[in-house]
Amino acid sequence: MQTTDHLDEIQDLNLAYLLLAQRLLNEDRSAAMFRLKIDDDMADLIASLNASQLTTLSRTNQLLCHFGHDAAERLRQVVENPRDNGLSRFHASLLMAGQGKMSPLSGGGV
Secondary structure (H helix, E strand, O other): OOHHHHHHHHHHHHHHHHHHHHHHHHHOHHHHHHHHOOOHHHHHHHHHOOHHHHHHHHOOOOOOOOOOOOOHHHHHHHHOOOOOHHHHHHHHHHHHHOOOOOOOOOOOOO
């Protein structure tokens, strides 16, 4: 795959992430902030972006979203969970929710 292909995919992912974040914030702000691990200021900013601003922001060559886990061990616990399927989703949610809020657009977690 060529570098331009990667860049196009990053930009597509950025736009999809921003659109999803806006939709989540509009539907249930508190839950969205928790899931996105963002604070009030970031939630206000993302929710206020118009289509042109979303497009401009998505065109960066860096991912705006990234793993919100500070240790690979936490991810390993989620993917290698020996619990049955009924509890594994709940356990994964607890593990991932244990991380503190960090802004995805300011270089923090998510």
